[in-house]
Amino acid sequence: xxxxxxxxxxxxxxxxxxxxxxxxxxxxxxxxxxxxxxxxxxxxxxxxxxxxxxxxxxxxxxxxxxxxxxxxxxxxxxxxxxxxxxxxxxxxxxxxxxxxxxxxxxxxxxxxxxxxxxxxxxxxxxxxxxxxxxxxxxxxxxxxxxxxxxxxxxxxxxxxxxxxxxxxxxxxxxxxxxxxxxxxxxxxxxxxxxxxxxxxxxxxxxxxxxxxxxxxxxxxxxxxxxxxxxxxxxxxxxxxxxxxxxxxxxxxxxxxxxxxxxxxxxxxxxxxxxxxxxxxxxxxxxxxxxxxxxxxxxxxxxxxxxxxxxxxxxxxxxxxxxxxxxxxxxxxxxxxxxxxxxxxxxxxxxxxxxxxxxxxxxxxxxxxxxxxxxxxxxxxxxxxxxxxxxxxxxxxxxxxxxxxxxxxxxxxxxxxxxxxxxxxxxxxxxxxxxxxxxxxxxxxxxxxxxxxxxxxxxxxxxxxxxxxxxxxxx
Amino acid sequence: xxxxxxxxxxxxxxxxxxxxxxxxxxxxxxxxxxxxxxxxxxxxxxxxxxxxxxxxxxxxxxxxxxxxxxxxxxxxxxxxxxxxxxxxxxxxxxxxxxxxxxxxxxxxxxxxxxxxxxxxxxxxxxxxxxxxxxxxxxxxxxxxxxxxxxxxxxxxxxxxxxxxxxxxxxxxxxxxxxxxxxxxxxxxxxxxxxxxxxxxxxxxxxxxxxxxxxxxxxxxxxxxxxxxxxxxxxxxxxxxxxxxxxxxxxxxxxxxxxxxxxxxxxxxxxxxxxxxxxxxxxxxxxxxxxxxxxxxxxxxxxxxxxxxxxxxxxxxxxxxxxxxxxxxxxxx
Numbered sequence: 001x002x003x004x005x006x007x008x009x010x011x012x013x014x015x016x017x018x019x020x021x022x023x024x025x026x027x028x029x030x031x032x033x034x035x036x037x038x039x040x041x042x043x044x045x046x047x048x049x050x051x052x053x054x055x056x057x058x059x060x061x062x063x064x065x066x067x068x069x070x071x072x073x074x075x076x077x078x079x080x081x082x083x084x085x086x087x088x089x090x091x092x093x094x095x096x097x098x099x100x101x102x103x104x105x106x107x108x109x110x111x112x113x114x115x116x117x118x119x120x121x122x123x124x125x126x127x128x129x130x131x132x133x134x135x136x137x138x139x140x141x142x143x144x145x146x147x148x149x150x151x152x153x154x155x156x157x158x159x160x161x162x163x164x165x166x167x168x169x170x171x172x173x174x175x176x177x178x179x180x181x182x183x184x185x186x187x188x189x190x191x192x193x194x195x196x197x198x199x200x201x202x203x204x205x206x207x208x209x210x211x212x213x214x215x216x217x218x219x220x221x222x223x224x225x226x227x228x229x230x231x232x233x234x235x236x237x238x239x240x241x242x243x244x245x246x247x248x249x250x251x252x253x254x255x256x257x258x259x260x261x262x263x264x265x266x267x268x269x270x271x272x273x274x275x276x277x278x279x280x281x282x283x284x285x286x287x288x289x290x291x292x293x294x295x296x297x298x299x300x301x302x303x304x305x306x307x308x309x310x311x312x313x314x315x316x317x318x319x320x321x322x323x324x325x326x327x328x329x330x331x332x333x334x335x336x337x338x339x340x341x342x343x344x345x346x347x348x349x350x351x352x353x354x355x356x357x358x359x360x361x362x363x364x365x366x367x368x369x370x371x372x373x374x375x376x377x378x379x380x381x382x383x384x385x386x387x388x389x390x391x392x393x394x395x396x397x398x399x400x401x402x403x404x405x406x407x408x409x410x411x412x413x414x415x416x417x418x419x420x421x422x423x424x425x426x427x428x429x430x431x432x433x434x435x436x437x438x439x440x441x442x443x444x445x446x447x448x449x450x451x452x453x454x455x456x457x458x459x460x461x462x463x464x465x466x467x468x469x470x471x472x473x474x
Numbered sequence: 475x476x477x478x479x480x481x482x483x484x485x486x487x488x489x490x491x492x493x494x495x496x497x498x499x500x501x502x503x504x505x506x507x508x509x510x511x512x513x514x515x516x517x518x519x520x521x522x523x524x525x526x527x528x529x530x531x532x533x534x535x536x537x538x539x540x541x542x543x544x545x546x547x548x549x550x551x552x553x554x555x556x557x558x559x560x561x562x563x564x565x566x567x568x569x570x571x572x573x574x575x576x577x578x579x580x581x582x583x584x585x586x587x588x589x590x591x592x593x594x595x596x597x598x599x600x601x602x603x604x605x606x607x608x609x610x611x612x613x614x615x616x617x618x619x620x621x622x623x624x625x626x627x628x629x630x631x632x633x634x635x636x637x638x639x640x641x642x643x644x645x646x647x648x649x650x651x652x653x654x655x656x657x658x659x660x661x662x663x664x665x666x667x668x669x670x671x672x673x674x675x676x677x678x679x680x681x682x683x684x685x686x687x688x689x690x691x692x693x694x695x696x697x698x699x700x701x702x703x704x705x706x707x708x709x710x711x712x713x714x715x716x717x718x719x720x721x722x723x724x725x726x727x728x729x730x731x732x733x734x735x736x737x738x739x740x741x742x743x744x745x746x747x748x749x750x751x752x753x754x755x756x757x758x759x760x761x762x763x764x765x766x767x768x769x770x771x772x773x774x775x776x777x778x779x780x781x782x783x784x785x786x787x788x789x790x791x792x793x794x795x796x797x798x799x800x801x802x803x804x805x806x
Binding site: 117413 | 517520521524525526527528529531532534535536538539540541542543544546547549550551552553554555557558560561564565567568569571572574575576577578579580618620621622623624627764765767768771772775776779780783786787790793794798801802803804805
């Protein structure tokens with residue numbers, strides 16, 4: 001381990017990207033998932049005219065807004081950061097990578113940002129159907145946004161639709177359709193969306209659980225709880241299926257990442273999957289304590305007897321292709337982040353199943369620790385999401401664009417370490433303060449519960465009365 | 475017309491649109507402590523831009539994404555070279571965005587005061603530093619053969635750029651004052667009108683100096699015409715605000731920003747980031763550009779989506795066209 005004093009621009013830029021990206025992605029899945037759930041709740045209100053759904057819409061809408069504000073402002077940093085810290089990368093990939101980002105802004109982000117404003121302030125200005133359409137447009141916008149960002153990221157994992165221009169020293173676009181239908185994007189998109197549903201579903205279960213514990217407003221929280229459990233379970237099932245296809249695509253496109261996920265050094269048929277390992281993961285004396293025979297082969301190839309290439313063999317192969325060097329990522333991190341992703345995700349699903357069982361047909365669990373434990377489980381999807389991205393990005397190292405461009409070449413050549421350190425510390429401090437504020441605000445409004453029936457109705461109908469207070473005001 | 479020319483214009487349009495739209499919501503933020511004498515007035519002010527600011531901000535995200543795709547070298551050189559300016563802008567945009575959403579969700583005076591500070595600082599910082607950024611674009615910076623900026627932050631804080639920053643800061647504040655005059659009622663609107671006159675007069679001095687300097691040092695025939703028109707529009711706005719024609723006054727500052735921003739991009743053309751003193755390393759709309767293929771795809775995307783965006787964003791301005799009345803702000 002090097003001294004902190006030795007940190008160079010590359011280390012600082014990578015740490016900044018890691019911190020700002022993981023932080024941004026705490027809010028993104030909640031936004032994707034909750035926008036859909038709020039849209040569903042509002043649709044249920046419009047179709048059934050039950051006030052409980054309106055109150056649930058207002059309640060979850062407010063929690064959604066506390067979250068989306070953070071997602072929006074931290075997203076701008078992501079776009080600027082490529083140019084600020086990774087200018088060499090930006091020059092190299094801009095011709096291919098820039099277009100999906102521009103499409104994201106044009107197709108998705110304008111839609112989200114414009115209609116979220118209309119939705120927030122439009123309760124008393126728009127006809128109910130039009131107002132409902134606004135939240136559906138926001139929900140659609142979040143999906144489109146995720147798709148374009150994942151298409152851009154997929155190019156880094158598995159570059160397609162380009163040719164190398166040696167003179168210009170960059171990758172140039174040849175087939176935009178191929179970039180948008182990159183197999184990695186096609187597998188990562190559903191995986192990300194299901195993870196978002198799992199995340200949002202778990203939060204709905206946890207927050208509704210708080211009100212179950214206090215036996216408050218159950219007419220509002222019981223349908224939300226059912227919706228939350230369903231969303232979590234659909235998300236969980238979808239994660240297994242999409243994760244399976246993503247694993248196979250990953251094995252085909254980035255076999256090193258799959259080997260690194262298991263710390264598999266030798267090429268193996270019928271490769272097992274170790275749930276946990278004691279000892280070191282450098283291939284010398286790790287002792288797997290629970291092993292599932294053949295599972296890694298199945299994850300990688302679809303057959304329990306399939307061949308999984310090992311780190312050593314891949315390294316030798318890559319040295320032949322790309323020249324001398326170490327082409328393996330940092331194995332302990334990939335090994336444990338892969339397990340953290342799966343493990344925490346499974347915990348979230350287990351929580352939803354248990355809550356469903358103990359609340360089925362109007363039951364209320366009696367044990368005083370039941371709900372506190374269930375509520376704490378809401379952190380698990382966040383840990384799983386972060387671990388998943390850390391695995392995806394760290395598992396690609398030493399490449400920033402797999403097989404084309406190494407991370408060490410990608411950094412801005414003329415930006416000094418003090419400059420990057422300043423912005424890294426600055427963003428981290430601002431993010432820390434905002435995390436505390438956002439979490440406290442979220443908990444405050446989660447505990448406060450839905451608005452009263454009168455209030456919900458009074459603030460949700462179109463009105464031309466010039467003296468009536470605004471239905472919604474900042 | 476060459477695709478690289480079209481995209482130079484497109485980037486100029488996106489930045490100009492951003493300055494017109496976010497310009498007034500920066501202005502409202504800057505004027506918060508000046509015009510908002512008590513909490514309800516400050517809330518009324520924030521609510522004039524409440525449904526709009528987020529959509530306005532997407533213009534810069536689109537400008538950034540489009541610059542990345544259409545001119546990768548421009549994006550890479552500008553963002554890495556003007557690093558700390560953009561860092562300051564980002565911190566400002568972060569805290570003000572959160573502040574709008576969170577300010578009304580707490581109930582202590584201290585909570586609201588702290589968020590008010592975030593709104594004011596988060597509006598003033600970008601309003602000032604965008605001017606510094608654009609002025610440095612026109613002025614040029616030292617670039618090496620890889621188009622990377624070789625200077626330091628102090629090189630970006632030169633007199634011309636600081637004058638540019640002061641100009642945008644005051645111009646956006648004036649634009650915001652006219653907007654508040656247009657979108658509020660009674661005493662608040664009257665005070666917005668009064669401060670708009672003073673701000674407009676105060677803006678004229680640095681704006682005139684900055685635009686004359688621009689024309690003298692970097693200008694051409696087109697920029698001269700635009701600069702003259704921009705100054706006329708600024709004076710017209712002042713007169714219109716004085717006579718109480720709030721809508722026309724606001725249109726006049728919007729036009730001022732549009733003309734001034736366009737004049738700067740005209741002065742910049744055909745470069746996108748000139749190199750000084752070594753002009754051979756300058757980034758132009760040609761050597762900074764993406765391939766024809768990418769530019770072609772981007773052109774189709776812009777042709778299809780921009781009109782739709784303008785349509786629905788214009789519609790939101792129509793939906794929220796009514797003035798915000800202080801007395802209609804619900805009691806916290």
